[in-house]
Amino acid sequence: MDFLAALCQSNPTLGNLERNFESHHQWLDRALEAKADLVLFPELSLTGYMLKDLTQDVAMGLEDPRVQDLVARSSDCSLVFGMVEESRDHQFFNSMVFAEGGRILHVHRKVHLPDYGIFEEGRYFASGTSFEKISSRLGDLGLMICEDAWHPTSAWLHFLQGVQVLMVPSTSPARGVDTDAAELASQRMWRVLLSAHSIQHQCWSLYCNRVGFEDGAMYWGGSLVISPFGHPLAEAEGEVESLLLHRIESDPVRRARIFTPLLRDSHPDLVRRQLARILDDRDALQAQRNEENDREQIR
Amino acid sequence: MSRIPPPPGCNVELATRVLTAFLREEASKVGFQHAVLGLSGGIDSALVLELAVRAFGQDRVTAIAMPYRGSDPASLFLARQSAANAGAELIEVDISPMADAHLSAAGDLNDSEDAAVRLRKGNIMARTRMIVLYDYSARKRALVLGTSNKTELLLGYGTIFGDMASAINPIGDLYKSQVVALSRHLGVPQAIIDRPPTADLWQGQTDEQELGFSYDEVDSLLHLAIDRRYPEEKLIQAGFSPSFCQKVSALVQRNQYKRRPPLIAKLAHRTMNLDFRYARDWGC
Numbered sequence: 403m404d405f406l407a408a409l410c411q412s413n414p415t416l417g418n419l420e421r422n423f424e425s426h427h428q429w430l431d432r433a434l435e436a437k438a439d440l441v442l443f444p445e446l447s448l449t450g451y452m453l454k455d456l457t458q459d460v461a462m463g464l465e466d467p468r469v470q471d472l473v474a475r476s477s478d479c480s481l482v483f484g485m486v487e488e489s490r491d492h493q494f495f496n497s498m499v500f501a502e503g504g505r506i507l508h509v510h511r512k513v514h515l516p517d518y519g520i521f522e523e524g525r526y527f528a529s530g531t532s533f534e535k536i537s538s539r540l541g542d543l544g545l546m547i548c549e550d551a552w553h554p555t556s557a558w559l560h561f562l563q564g565v566q567v568l569m570v571p572s573t574s575p576a577r578g579v580d581t582d583a584a585e586l587a588s589q590r591m592w593r594v595l596l597s598a599h600s601i602q603h604q605c606w607s608l609y610c611n612r613v614g615f616e617d618g619a620m621y622w623g624g625s626l627v628i629s630p631f632g633h634p635l636a637e638a639e640g641e642v643e644s645l646l647l648h649r650i651e652s653d654p655v656r657r658a659r660i661f662t663p664l665l666r667d668s669h670p671d672l673v674r675r676q677l678a679r680i681l682d683d684r685d686a687l688q689a690q691r692n693e694e695n696d697r698e699q700i701r
Numbered sequence: 702m703s704r705i706p707p708p709p710g711c712n713v714e715l716a717t718r719v720l721t722a723f724l725r726e727e728a729s730k731v732g733f734q735h736a737v738l739g740l741s742g743g744i745d746s747a748l749v750l751e752l753a754v755r756a757f758g759q760d761r762v763t764a765i766a767m768p769y770r771g772s773d774p775a776s777l778f779l780a781r782q783s784a785a786n787a788g789a790e791l792i793e794v795d796i797s798p799m800a801d802a803h804l805s806a807a808g809d810l811n812d813s814e815d816a817a818v819r820l821r822k823g824n825i826m827a828r829t830r831m832i833v834l835y836d837y838s839a840r841k842r843a844l845v846l847g848t849s850n851k852t853e854l855l856l857g858y859g860t861i862f863g864d865m866a867s868a869i870n871p872i873g874d875l876y877k878s879q880v881v882a883l884s885r886h887l888g889v890p891q892a893i894i895d896r897p898p899t900a901d902l903w904q905g906q907t908d909e910q911e912l913g914f915s916y917d918e919v920d921s922l923l924h925l926a927i928d929r930r931y932p933e934e935k936l937i938q939a940g941f942s943p944s945f946c947q948k949v950s951a952l953v954q955r956n957q958y959k960r961r962p963p964l965i966a967k968l969a970h971r972t973m974n975l976d977f978r979y980a981r982d983w984g985c
Contacts, residue, residue, distance in 0.1 A: 417984050454978040579716045580709040580879070580928065617727045617980045618869075620719055641722055 403541035403566060403652035409439030409625045411644040413477035413614035416450035417460055423448065423468050426483060430475050432645055435506040440480045440540055440650075444571045444612035445512075445548050446496060447484040451573040452616040457526040461488035464499070464506060476501035480538055482545070484571055486527075486613075493528040497547050498571055500536050507528055508536045511633065520575060520619060521549075535563035535682075541652065548572040551595065561603040562670055566655045568599060570613040575619040588590050589624050593634065601632035604665070606650050630658040704940035708878035708920035709928070713886035717752070720871040724756035727869045728844045729973065730985040731901045739830050739864070740764035740791065741880070741901065742779035744893050745872060746848040750787045751887040752871050753846060759788040763843055767830045768968050770797040776901050792837075813903065821848035823902040827863025835866070844868045852877040852916060855923055856949070857956020858900075858908070865959060876924060879918040886982050922949055 410429040415421045426448065433441040445451070449460045462469055462485060463580060475481060475491040478501045487497035487509065496512040511530025515523035533556050536543045543562030544567070551557065551570050560568060578587020597609040606629065613623040625638040638644040728736060736753050740746045746764075753762045764787075766780040777793070784791035803825045810825075812818050838845045847870025854873055856904045859865045872880060877898070884894055898908040898916065911913050922941055925931040926949075931939070936946050960978050962974055971977040 415985065416980060452980040452982070454980060456979060456983065522843050575721055579712045579719070580924065582710055582712055584712075586715060615723060615730075616982050618723065618727065620723060641718065 403650065403655075405439035405540045406437060406648055407440045407442065407608055407627070407648055408433035408436060409608060409627070409638065409646040409648075409651050410441065410443050410447075410622045410644060411610065411613055411625045411638045411642075412443060412447060413612060413643050414450040416442075416452060416616055417456040417469070418450075419448060419460055419462075422450070425474065426472055427475070429645070430479075430481070434478060436645070436647055438647065440477055441482065442484040442569055442571060442608060444610050445484045445498070445573045446486065447571070447612070449484075449486055450616060451612070451621075452520075452619070453486070453526065457486055457494055459490075461486040461494050462602075463488055463490070464509065467501070471477065473501040473506055475493055477504040480507075480540055482569060483569065484547070489528075492585045494526060495530060496523060496527045496547060497530075498547055498569075500538070500543075500545065501539055507538065508534065508545075510534070510547065512547040512550060513556065516549045523549075532698070533559040534564075535560065535565050540650075542564055543567045543569060545569050545571070548574065551599065551661070557599045557603050560590050561605065561665065562668070565603075565605060566652065567569040567606040567608060567650060568603070570596065570609045572609060573621055574611050576622040586622055589622055589640070591642060592624070593626065596626060596628050597632040597634065600628045600630055604630045604655060604662070606630060606655070608650075609647075613643055630654045649655040705918060706925065706939055708917045709876055709924040711875070711879040711882045716875070716883055716885065717755070720752050724753060724846070724869065724871055727982075728757070730982060731844070731868075733842060733844040735761045735763070735841060736846050737763045737765060737834060737837050737841070737843040738846040738848060739834055740766050740780045740783060741848075742766070742776035742783065742893065743896070743898060743901075744889060745850055745880055747779075747783040747787075747889045747893045748880055748884045748887065749846050749848045749872055750783060751884070751889060751929060754787045754789050755887075759899050760790075762787075763792060763837070763841070764789050765792045765794055765837060766897045767794050767796045767833055769800055769826050770795070771895060771903070772901050773899075773904060775896075777892070779893050779896065783893055786888065787888050794833050796826065796829045796833065799832070803829065811883050821903060823900065824860045824863060826902075829858035831863050836841045838868075845961040846871065847873060848876050849873055850874055850880050852923060854960060855927065855956075856919070856952045857959050858912065859959070861959045876920040877943050878920045879880070889900075891971075914949075918945070918965055919949060922946065926950070927953075 408466045482498055482500050484498050487495040498510045500508040513530045515527050515529055517524035544565035546556045547634050574588055576586050600607045609626040611623055611625050612621045614621055623638055623642050624640045625646050626634055627636040628634050636648040638646040736757055738749055750764055764784045766777055768777045800921055810818050834845050845867045847867025849865055850872050851874050853859050899906050933946050937943055965973055
């Protein structure tokens with residue numbers, strides 16, 4: 403594994419597919435000119451984020467000719483972009499498409515949909531159901547879309563499957579200027595979180611956050627490359643569009659896993675047994691409560 | 702209430718970056734390169750002016766001072782100082798003839814000692830200023846910038862469709878004490894920073910005297926209650942009196958209507974703001 407990653411810290415226009423497709427092609431031109439092997443866009447890069455009732459209006463099937471035109475550009479690179487995906491049974495997903503060799507190799511549908519604060523994804527999207535390793539020509543990669551990365555199980559599932567590079571496209575709004583800390587509270591938390599993922603899972607983290615404003619909320623950019631030892635090695639300037647380039651190699655992953663063989667020493671079987679027991683206990687408790695409620699109502 | 706926690710801090714450099722980018726981007730998205738704002742001689746509008754000249758450039762920001770004949774002359778004096786400091790154009794519009802036309806047409810606004818009359822007169826002046834600003838906006842294609850801070854918006858201490866009217870507001874998420882910190886950082890004239898906040902509704906009026914508490918006290922309470930989600934018992938433990946907590950909480954609740962668009966009676970399957978839901982930045 404030895405490739406040049408290009409993180410496109412872009413500023414999509416809300417609900418304007420035509421303009422966003424055009425800008426994706428322009429970003430791709432720039433990235434390919436820089437000889438990038440992997441071109442990563444932020445979450446919902448083709449549509450913008452604060453979609454609300456636009457969600458269904460901007461949804462596309464994967465076979466949409468505009469999507470396929472973009473996918474065709476992946477003959478010279480591996481390409482990852484975000485869209486509202488409409489399934490054949492008319493469910494809507496917050497999806498990242500991974501294309502390579504001119505075809506779609508994998509689609510990750512966001513599993514953890516935030517529905518609090520300014521977020522209302524649960525109202526509009528259906529959840530994805532798994533975290534799958536992408537066996538790319540570049541190596542073994544994994545995708546977590548924004549909130550996915552806040553749940554430790556997502557990265558761990560990738561880790562167990564052999565993933566060495568975590569790609570984290572994001573749309574993170576700026577918040578927290580009420581202290582004298584040198585950076586936004588949201589930015590600080592993301593850096594800590596991703597460093598921890600890289601340290602715990604001994605993999606690269608590629609964080610691609612968008613910039614721009616939607617209804618007063620600013621997305622702060624700050625796209626980031628973190629080494630398998632947890633060191634931030636490259637960081638895009640905040641708040642402005644920027645193409646962040648960094649070389650990704652297997653050697654640091656190998657060395658990190660020799661220093662501390664966490665993958666060898668993890669005990670997924672123990673987790674399976676214990677998790678099954680925890681869930682069984684929880685189900686039993688719930689069944690008991692339901693029974694008691696039923697009896698109460700009969701009385 | 703001497704033991705209460707301090708008001709919220711503010712990372713002034715970060716806030717300046719975010720707010721100037723906000724002004725520039727949200728205005729240009731809707732096709733505006735110029736901005737206009739009412740300049741009162743107080744700290745809020747002085748701060749918005751400083752932010753605006755940094756976002757748009759001095760020659761693309763117009764400040765309008767709109768004194769009424771009963772206004773404190775110090776207000777106009779400080780407005781001029783603020784505009785000169787920011788290097789922006791200042792237009793002075795005497796609103797007396799316009800406001801007086803409304804006041805005399807109403808016929809019952811003579812008793813200046815009556816609190817209800819004072820309030821109505823204050824509202825008429827605030828709405829007169831709004832008309833001047835929006836007419837200028839249409840004439841010169843300049844976006845109207847809001848100057849209400851978070852403390853005022855939460856307490857409802859402003860006139861709906863008057864000084865609360867604007868297209869975009871850079872300081873609506875900053876408490877008054879944060880406005881002061883940012884104003885210091887951006888070089889707002891000291892005389893404006895030192896002046897006790899006033900709506901200038903009558904000679905000698907100050908906000909704190911009218912509200913019955915200080916901005917530092919209420920900012921500290923609001924920050925903990927709203928931003929940090931402290932329940933009431935925690936606020937009391939932190940040193941706030943129960944009566945102060947209840948008074949402030951009632952003001953926030955009672956004035957929610959001022960912060961929302963008018964209610965629409967629902968009849969159809971899709972009703973604006975209920976289940977016809979689009980961002981304002983739709984398509985831009």
